[in-house]
Amino acid sequence: MKMRFGIPAVSVLAICGVGAALWTGRIEARAAAQVPDDGKLRIIIFGAHPDDAEYRGAGVAMKWAKQGHHVKLVSATNGDIGHWQLAGGPLAQRRKKEVLEVGRRLGVTTEVLDIHDGEILPTLENRKTFTRLIREWKADIVISNRPNDYHPDHRYTSILMQDSAYMVGVPFFCSDVTPLKRNPVFLYTSDRFKKPNPFTADVAVSIDDVMEPTLDALLVMESQIHEGGADGHEGIYPDDPVGKQKRRDDVRRNLARRYAGAADSYRAALVKFYGEDAGKKVKYAQAFEICEYGRQPSQEELKKLFPF
Numbered sequence: 001m002k003m004r005f006g007i008p009a010v011s012v013l014a015i016c017g018v019g020a021a022l023w024t025g026r027i028e029a030r031a032a033a034q035v036p037d038d039g040k041l042r043i044i045i046f047g048a049h050p051d052d053a054e055y056r057g058a059g060v061a062m063k064w065a066k067q068g069h070h071v072k073l074v075s076a077t078n079g080d081i082g083h084w085q086l087a088g089g090p091l092a093q094r095r096k097k098e099v100l101e102v103g104r105r106l107g108v109t110t111e112v113l114d115i116h117d118g119e120i121l122p123t124l125e126n127r128k129t130f131t132r133l134i135r136e137w138k139a140d141i142v143i144s145n146r147p148n149d150y151h152p153d154h155r156y157t158s159i160l161m162q163d164s165a166y167m168v169g170v171p172f173f174c175s176d177v178t179p180l181k182r183n184p185v186f187l188y189t190s191d192r193f194k195k196p197n198p199f200t201a202d203v204a205v206s207i208d209d210v211m212e213p214t215l216d217a218l219l220v221m222e223s224q225i226h227e228g229g230a231d232g233h234e235g236i237y238p239d240d241p242v243g244k245q246k247r248r249d250d251v252r253r254n255l256a257r258r259y260a261g262a263a264d265s266y267r268a269a270l271v272k273f274y275g276e277d278a279g280k281k282v283k284y285a286q287a288f289e290i291c292e293y294g295r296q297p298s299q300e301e302l303k304k305l306f307p308f
Contacts, residue, residue: 042141044072048151050096051075051224052157057189058106065108076153078117105213122163130164139184148191187203200289204273204286211283226248265287
């Protein structure tokens with residue numbers, strides 16, 4: 001019997017829910033995707049692993065959700081090698097459980113695709129999957145990271161989003177799902193990479209009002225945020241209560257610094273959207289760049305898409 005991470009292949013398939021369970025899960029996901037035509041915005045955020053869409057979109061996702069808009073976070077892989085000690089089906093199930101709880105706290109929908117961590121490629125099959133997900137959600141806004149990223153899964157997730165940017169409106173591509181009549185606005189989340197070109201903040205959003213509940217939600221992802229994921233090690237999250245609390249406090253501060261750093265880095269964009277006085281007072285922010293593919297929004301439309 002073929003082994004994967006020391007676990008029999010049959011066990012991995014059973015735990016990960018492949019076969020009949022995967023098909024059932026996909027049907028359930030499609031049923032959940034049927035958001036009502038209620039005039040609210042529909043946003044779908046793609047991340048490569050079960051934590052990426054959460055880190056990159058949590059604050060603004062909660063702001064949209066609190067206004068009644070429909071937000072979906074999608075993990076393109078199941079994250080089954082993203083830990084220093086645990087792998088395979090048990091890790092995939094653990095990470096899925098974590099992000100489902102994050103989504104519940106944020107007030108959004110969550111889906112985790114059953115593609116092995118480290119193995120996603122920009123194939124025709126995956127392009128169809130992304131196209132279907134965007135169509136099913138009837139997305140007005142589609143968000144992912146930029147394609148110039150250190151991790152191959154991140155790069156290919158971004159490319160798959162880009163490859164769907166035109167195909168979502170082509171009638172005879174994925175003809176089992178109704179094509180979108182209007183192309184969504186495609187956006188990139190911020191990053192630190194400079195080559196071949198640095199990130200440009202076309203939109204910056206204050207998340208001051210949702211910072212604390214956002215941090216509370218993200219801290220649920222213990223396997224990644226406390227135990228360190230694939231870069232962790234024994235002892236990083238001690239067993240004793242004092243050590244655990246110290247680690248949690250350190251992680252929370254570091255996360256807050258990440259969003260505070262975005263506010264400082266993209267201050268000009270905040271001032272542009274909020275005005276001089278309010279923009280300078282923002283403590284925590286998330287920023288987005290408009291992808292050249294998809295609909296190109298005006299400044300007035302951007303304010304309607306980010307109605308905060």
